Amino acid sequence: MSLKLHPVHRAVLTVFACQPMLTGVAHAQETGAPAAARQSLPEVTVRADASQDLGTGYNPSKTVSATKTEAPLRDVPQTVNVVTADVMRDQHATSMQDALKNVPGVSFSTGDGQRDQVSIRGFTAIADQFVDGIRDDALYFRDLSNVDRVEVIKGPAAVLYGRGSSGGLINRVTKKPGIDVTDFALSYGMWADRRAEADVGRVFADGAAAFRVTGAVEKANSYRSQQFLDRKAIAPSLELRIAPETTVLLQADYLEDRRVTDFGIPAYKGRPVDVPASRYYGAANARDADYSQSRVYSGTATINHRFNDSWSIRNATRYYHYSLDRNNTLTNTVNEAAQTFTMNHGNVGREEHGWFNQTDLTQKASVFGMQHELLYGMEIGQQNKNQVNNTKPVPGTFNLFNPVLPTLARLAPGTPGTDNLGVFNTLAFYTQDMVTFSEQWKALVGLRYDHFEQQTLQNIAGLQNLSRTDNAWSPRAGLVWQPSKAQSYYVSWSKSFQPSGEAFALAANNTQLAPETTNNTEVGAKYDFLDGKASATVSVFRLERTNIKVANATNTALIPIGEQRTDGVEISGAAELGSGWRFLAGYAYLDAEVTKSTAALQGKRATITPKHSGNVWLTKSLGYGFGVGAGLNLVGARYADPLNTVTLPGYVTADMMAWYRHGAFEAQLNLYNLFDKSYIVSAHGSSPNLNMPGAPRSVMATIRYRM
Numbered sequence: 001m002s003l004k005l006h007p008v009h010r011a012v013l014t015v016f017a018c019q020p021m022l023t024g025v026a027h028a029q030e031t032g033a034p035a036a037a038r039q040s041l042p043e044v045t046v047r048a049d050a051s052q053d054l055g056t057g058y059n060p061s062k063t064v065s066a067t068k069t070e071a072p073l074r075d076v077p078q079t080v081n082v083v084t085a086d087v088m089r090d091q092h093a094t095s096m097q098d099a100l101k102n103v104p105g106v107s108f109s110t111g112d113g114q115r116d117q118v119s120i121r122g123f124t125a126i127a128d129q130f131v132d133g134i135r136d137d138a139l140y141f142r143d144l145s146n147v148d149r150v151e152v153i154k155g156p157a158a159v160l161y162g163r164g165s166s167g168g169l170i171n172r173v174t175k176k177p178g179i180d181v182t183d184f185a186l187s188y189g190m191w192a193d194r195r196a197e198a199d200v201g202r203v204f205a206d207g208a209a210a211f212r213v214t215g216a217v218e219k220a221n222s223y224r225s226q227q228f229l230d231r232k233a234i235a236p237s238l239e240l241r242i243a244p245e246t247t248v249l250l251q252a253d254y255l256e257d258r259r260v261t262d263f264g265i266p267a268y269k270g271r272p273v274d275v276p277a278s279r280y281y282g283a284a285n286a287r288d289a290d291y292s293q294s295r296v297y298s299g300t301a302t303i304n305h306r307f308n309d310s311w312s313i314r315n316a317t318r319y320y321h322y323s324l325d326r327n328n329t330l331t332n333t334v335n336e337a338a339q340t341f342t343m344n345h346g347n348v349g350r351e352e353h354g355w356f357n358q359t360d361l362t363q364k365a366s367v368f369g370m371q372h373e374l375l376y377g378m379e380i381g382q383q384n385k386n387q388v389n390n391t392k393p394v395p396g397t398f399n400l401f402n403p404v405l406p407t408l409a410r411l412a413p414g415t416p417g418t419d420n421l422g423v424f425n426t427l428a429f430y431t432q433d434m435v436t437f438s439e440q441w442k443a444l445v446g447l448r449y450d451h452f453e454q455q456t457l458q459n460i461a462g463l464q465n466l467s468r469t470d471n472a473w474s475p476r477a478g479l480v481w482q483p484s485k486a487q488s489y490y491v492s493w494s495k496s497f498q499p500s501g502e503a504f505a506l507a508a509n510n511t512q513l514a515p516e517t518t519n520n521t522e523v524g525a526k527y528d529f530l531d532g533k534a535s536a537t538v539s540v541f542r543l544e545r546t547n548i549k550v551a552n553a554t555n556t557a558l559i560p561i562g563e564q565r566t567d568g569v570e571i572s573g574a575a576e577l578g579s580g581w582r583f584l585a586g587y588a589y590l591d592a593e594v595t596k597s598t599a600a601l602q603g604k605r606a607t608i609t610p611k612h613s614g615n616v617w618l619t620k621s622l623g624y625g626f627g628v629g630a631g632l633n634l635v636g637a638r639y640a641d642p643l644n645t646v647t648l649p650g651y652v653t654a655d656m657m658a659w660y661r662h663g664a665f666e667a668q669l670n671l672y673n674l675f676d677k678s679y680i681v682s683a684h685g686s687s688p689n690l691n692m693p694g695a696p697r698s699v700m701a702t703i704r705y706r707m
Helices: 007-023 040-057 087-089 096-100
Strands: 080-084 106-108 118-120 127-131 148-153 167-173 181-189 193-203 208-221 229-243 246-260 293-305 311-335 340-367 370-393 418-436 441-456 465-486 489-498 517-529 533-550 558-576 583-597 612-623 626-635 650-660 665-672 680-683 691-693 698-704
Touching: 080 087, 087 096, 087 118, 087 148, 087 612, 096 118, 096 148, 106 680, 118 246, 465 691
Parallel strands: 127 167
Antiparallel strands: 080 148, 106 118, 148 167, 181 193, 181 698, 193 208, 208 229, 229 246, 246 293, 293 311, 311 340, 340 370, 370 418, 418 441, 441 465, 465 489, 489 517, 517 533, 533 558, 558 583, 583 612, 612 626, 626 650, 650 665, 665 698, 680 691
């Protein structure tokens, strides 16, 4: 399907598309390393320093996600949490869930056992994943071997990123060429978890080119019966300087992931069933009948040209292809009186590809004594998402506490119930101004216009093709007062929209409904201590999502009467102290409630969202190459389903680590869930009977060569 453009849109699009050819090629502003200096040797030093500030340490001072330019965190009137490469290395974090447990206000979904999925501030962020500022909403588990840091923007961010982002979004900033690095690591842990990682990069002597290759291979069993993991990842990249102020960055990425599609355990009398964490509820031959295998590959070309000290332009194009072969068996219903349950078995196939092109023109100007950093942007893209879904009941009933599992064929019998192609077209224009009125007063304002077209083309006879088009404006405004270099106070307001379908196929009962909208009002303070070695952020906010679609009480039609509100407080802090101390902590209070809906849902709390959650992580270098670390994660009670019939008990887990480093060699030991706590780490969010037990006590040993 081709995107139908107004003549004015075509003219503007032509101008933007021609800019890169006229100005040359460039390096993305999301890289964490700004454009190099004019001479090659100093250039390498500048890039390394920027990477040091953004990608390492526990207390980064800048962000690239909140404004699409490299900006001090204290100047951004919004909460932004950054998980750096050093934090992920010290905790041996290899998944998004591992990294995001360091971010207050983020809670976890099982993601149908085949994808990363979280809620942020009480709202699902299933489609709010980005990589280097470009949408990455395919449904898969991501690997962190190519990730320099993870940035979480809290509250609506549609002004720069478009649809979605009710509670926030997650942007992975990847590792880029620009430094000389040799890093090899081997890990071995519980349940035969074996992982090898590599990161090799070189800058050529004349500074005209640099390359980097990262990769990982991992095989593991699991504390969950029948579960396994088999994954491979590789990401080469090349940067070329074709003129003193013009660079091109080429990146490729491939990931393959295969595992059992695990939906967790059912519930009994308002709680998850009391069974060992290993108990699996599915097919007896799960490795053959209940596996998910995903493959994702992408290619990105990013170009940047600096005209002068005031003007620069960036153009980034990303193409991706994603495939999923998912087979699963899961709990359907529970009969508490008989202490039995039933199951469904199904197959899901997804095949999708898409591309996005972003052009950002940046201007620095002084007007009437005020400094402006202006961003003019345009985004176009298309995604084609094909899905086939077939689900059938498994014959019989099974004992709830000690089931005798059936052996099943991989393919469910009968014809698919779903077979369609979703086509999504995006055209957007946006502008932003970071204004410095004086040394004490600053502001950030922005506006985005989205033209979003959706089509669902049916491959099943008798089903109707569906389509709709939405045009939406997404504003943001914030004011910052900085009475001193160590204090920053802000107030902000932002808005986003969530169209029907958003990242999924349209349905007959939602095609005619207007987008849902989210408004966030936030006040906060950011502090620096000890000459910038420590920092803290405190924010108070109200997040309201309106026009939510809920089912009519008398039929299956949807009606837009739902409203959900989150009133919350978040506190986060990080420190790089003297004598080898490093510190990271966070706390969130979220009062997330359905304020308007049908009688059954009115007043219910948002699913998988605890009122109280927090984290703390502390490391200390002991000298002579030795060091230790420890941390706690606190998660309050949550509800597993929208009707709040099943409660997931709160928990606290403790982790520890120790290391020895001598020259280029490192040895590290991580101990997780020190006190062997039994807990539920995640749930589906829409069903009471799909709850994932957390891992018992485990250990991971790593040896590393790094120089």
